[in-house]
Amino acid sequence: MATAPRTRKGPGSRWLAAQGWKAFPFQREVAKAIAAGESGLLHATTGSGKTYAVWLAALDAFVAPKPITAKGLPSKRKQAPPPLTVLWLTPMRALAADTLRALERPVLDEELEWTLGLRTGDTGSSERARQNRRLPTALVTTPESLSLLLSREDAQEALGQVRLVVIDEWHELLGNKRGTQTQLALARLRRWNPGLQTWGLSATLGNQAHALDVLLAGEPGHLVQGRQDKRLQVDTLLPQGGVERFAWAGHLGMRLLQQVIRELEDSPTTLVFTNTRAQTELWYQALLQARPDWAGLIALHHGSIEKQAREWVEAGLKNGQLKAVICTSSLDLGVDFLPVERVLQIGSPKSIARLLQRAGRSGHAPGRASRATLVPTYSLDLLDAAATRRAITAGEIEARTAPVKPLDVLVQHLVTVALGGGFEPDDLLPEIRSAWAYRHLSEGEWIWALAFVRNGGASLSAYPDYRRAEPDAEGIWRVPDKQLAKRHRLGIGTIVSETSLNVQFWSKGGGGNRLGNIEEGFIARLRPGDHFLFAGRTLELVRVENMTVYVRRASGRKAAIPRWSGSRMPLSDTLAKHVLALLEDAEAQRYESPEMRLLQPLLDVQRQWSALPSAHYLLAETLESREGSHLFLYPFAGRHAHLGLASLLAWRLAQRRPCTFSIAVNDYGLELVSPVSLDWQELLDASLFTTDNLVSDTLASLNAAELAQRRFREIARISGLIFSGYPGAHKSNRQLQASSSLFYQVFRQYDPDNLLLGQAQTEVLRQELDADRLQQTLTRTGALPLRLVTLDHPSPFALPLMVERLRESLSSEKLADRITRLVGDLEREAGPDERARAFDPESLVQPSHDSDLTPRRGASPRRPRVQKSGRPR
Structure with missing residues (x-):
């Protein structure tokens, strides 16, 4: 390991001192562990300095000292930048760009010869081409883009010298297939470099030991508990005049609109979080109608809005030019918006971790307080609010568990590895089993996975499109067809969402400005002339053509509100436990919090009736x-x-x-x-x-076949059975569903032992029905x-x-x-x-x-x- 002499500070330590800052104890602990070649998990309060804890330690450990001249002075001669040394994985593109800006500061200030780069789905073709010729010394990327790098023919040469992998916001990846994809990528990198160090960063993990175990595939590691003394204020916007004794979900809190406006007036910059994109659109419209003078000072942000519009909002937040942004989880994760002083949460956060994550977007710097205010959308949201604060006081956060053996991710990875230089099955199996998710992969499951990528299994062997990897004359499994290779690279990833249509202004001379994308299922219910809310505007549907929704501005008539899938989040077990504890206090006539005192009339009627x-x-x-x-x-x-x-x-x-x-x-x-x-x-x-x-009873109680068939569409896409289409020519949701349904029926009839059928049933039980x-x-x-x-x-x-x-x-x-x-x-x-x-x-x-x-x-x-x-x- 190339390190600076002990008598001299490394570049990371020098830069920290130059800022007038002093490392926190947890940052020194991380630096010591990285210098000793250890891996681990850093769990620390949002905004306390996790990023710099790992990055500055990496600079100290991996930046080679400059050569010494004959006069005993550091050489000023420019050296070639080192090869790819640090991979920094983030779960979101916006977070990737923000992280790169943070990492660049000490490198530029210290005039290091390291190069830094960004590679996500938004990276332009010219930058990709430059990276294909030579990767930077440190690369900020996403799990999907890392898998694409692994599919390069020269993957081992390009990635084999990586010495440190950092997974930011590890809690966001841990419990889903993107985390499984990350585990498999790490297993490949560790195979090429057994000394690879891995560090995860998180602020909201209730089961840190499990998170560390999954991250390091069961190997020993260093768990660093960071600062917990960051001040956090959580309060509730109490409705003036009391609450209804008979209320229901769906009010969207609009009765509190004027109170929310007063709260926004009192704060320079506020993030207003909602739980759904539909709520975001409604609240933005309501605020703008109530305060038209705020036009240009408030904005909305969610994942369906066009990238340029999102970037404009993010820049406005960073520069302090926006008074408020109404947003969804698109701004949940570690993006650094220093001007934000306060967070409002519309409705119940449904989990402690989610509120802590969102609260951390305010006061996002060491020493600054974070403040989150809960805005109830109906009476019983007050109960959730009181329970949330009670759980935070008790220091309880929800546990997150990793998926076990998702075979669709495995078969996708096999094709990726076949593209990335090829593999021999007996040689690859131990590597696959070194990933936590597949540590118990059976011999039968392995043989099935190989057969599936070789010829599609028992029922698809006659079709050449499903011969995606097969052994060559030397016994190395490779992808035999360039067209299949191209399709696979376009489909790499585990994020599967509803088919989206572009939303674009109608123009007689050609396409107007793009506004974003909207789910096909919502547009299918509208007719030309209907109005709907989108991107903060009331729009009229003109026509739908070639996967594009053409619209024009509209006003007057009541507008429909788009519904996006996956918007209903369940109440967490941890929060439910504290809700019941508060109800027991109410039974004993103990109303200790302002929320519970406001709820007493409702609870009195519940008790009496x-x-x-x-x-x-x-x-x-x-x-x-x-x-x-x-x-x-x-x-x-x-x-x-x-x-x-x-x-x-x-x-x-x-x-x-x-x-x-x-x-x-x-x-x-x-x-x-x-x-x-x-x-x-x-x-x-x-x-x-x-x-x-x-x-058996649960499956019999539902239309289990229909549920499993819907779930199978996601599995079919990830495993490569169906292809979503080429850029600009994506297939519609109806086409994809029809294709996946056909495979589902064929497997049930001709290949009933196909393991993907069992996976579909398991995912219905575990994910849709918990x-x-x-x-x-x-x-x-x-x-x-x-x-x-x-x-x-x-x-x-x-x-x-x-x-x-x-x-x-x-x-x-x-x-x-x-x-x-x-x-x-x-x-x-x-x-x-x-x-x-x-x-x-x-x-x-x-x-x-x-x-x-x-x-x-x-x-x-x-x-x-x-x-x-x-x-x-």
Whole structure:
């Protein structure tokens, strides 16, 4: 290892001193570990100096001292830059560009002979060509671009001298297939350089030991716990005048618009985070309409907006020219916006880690405080807000676990390695097994993967397009066809999203300015002349042609709001635990936080009409209405697990008595509705919640084949079965779905043992239904006594579930009509309470017909009947 003499400071240490800074203890610990050739994980508070901790240590360790002249002085003769020495992986392109700027400062100030470069999907062709001739000494890139480098014929020559790999925001990659792709790339680099050092950086990991184990593939490493004393202020924007006792998700917090504006006025620069792109568009429009004088001072930022517009927003933030930016997770990660002093979070953050990550975007420098303010979008968001602050005080963060043996990623990597110089199977298998995800890869799975890339498996062997890698005369597996090689390089990566269409202004003389991209599924529901919100504008659809949506500016008529997939995030287990703890405090009449004191009227009604959910019993509510017989359960396991649980319970109930059920879920609970009256007291016994035959019953309870077929599209794309198309000629979502469905049916009929079919089923269970959490929930609730309460009216906790179900079948106007009538009835039954916000029927469309949710005739208000305090065994 080439290091500077001990009597002299290295360039990293010199630069730090020149800034007038002093290294923190954790930074010195990292420097010592890197100098000793160790790998590890640095977990430190956002904005505390993680990047420079590793980078300055790398400069000290790897920058060779300048040659000494005969006079004993450092030579001023210019030396050739060293080969690629440091790879810096980031999960986002925007973060990559920002990271490069940070790394360049000490290199330029110290006049080092290292060269630095950036390689992502946004890198221009001329820069790529220059890098293909000679890679820089340090390269900032993404997992996808690293895999592309591994597919070069001279990959070992180009990457074999890398001495340090840094994975920034490791928590963002750990729990998904991009992290698996990174593991395989690291295994390849370690094969070429057994002394390779690997360091991960993170600020929000609840299971650091697991994260380190995955990063280093089980090898020993150094876990450095960085600064934890950074000041963090988390508060809640409390609605003035109280909250509704009967509320539902979907208000989007617009009643707090004026309060939000006052908060923005008091801060020079603020990031306003939402959980969905649709919310971002709505809040931007609402703020601009309320404060037209802020035009040019506020902006919006999300992943579907054109790159140039996003870069303009990011530059405005860095320069302090913008007062506020309304954004999604596109600005979650470590981008350094020093002027940002405050973060607003619209709605529940759903997890502790997410809020900490977003809060860290403010005060993003050592010694500066971070501040995050939660803006509730409906009453029960206050409960999440209080629980979030309670969990942060307790120092609890969610754990993240890595996927195990995703075979679609493996077969993609095999073709990549075949392109990158080729491989011999017996030689490659130990390397693959050295990656944590594939440490238990069986011989049978390996043989299947080789057969799959060689000829597509048993059912596709007759088609040459699926002979993607095969042994040559010397037994080296290579890609036999240049066209297949080109297609593979275009498809490298594990990010699979809905097919997007370009959004572009209509111009008679040709294409106008591009605005970004939008999902095909949303545009398919619109007709020419319809209006929709996008990129902060109201647009009119002109036509759709060649994967491009042509639009013109519009105003006046109500606009549709685009919906993007993957926007509903489930409540984390950690946050749910603290929510239940607060409800237990409320049961004991302890309202210690301002949020809980504001919620007391709602919780009082819940207690009077039913009971408060608890970790010590499973609350079940039943209600008879014109719709039928309702059951409400509150396991607090998150939206995904509740979907699996609701489907499972409905299926098991139907096995006892033929019946159909409607289902609704949210993060707190689930609703089952039968059109016929049911005796819930008799039906809710212990066998309903058993974990016996869980997988088979869960799959039987759903249209499992349809769910698996949808999931198979992602697997087919990653594994190379389907091709998304060439640049400028991408295939539509309908074409891709049709192609993947055809493969799915062919495999089921002619190759039922195809391992990708099993992977599709596993991913449905684990990702869409959160099967692990579902099993834990069944085990926990099965051991709890059941508290069964008969309602005369929907309780404050039941109403959001009813609205969730109706939202799927009613237009927004009809839904508002029903809710107005129902909430008015419920408020009258609950009686006056000066602490609660009065219900304002003018805030919604006036009712034009009776609600189907009103109690049946003859029902009168009374105390709830607790029918059962325990579950028969």
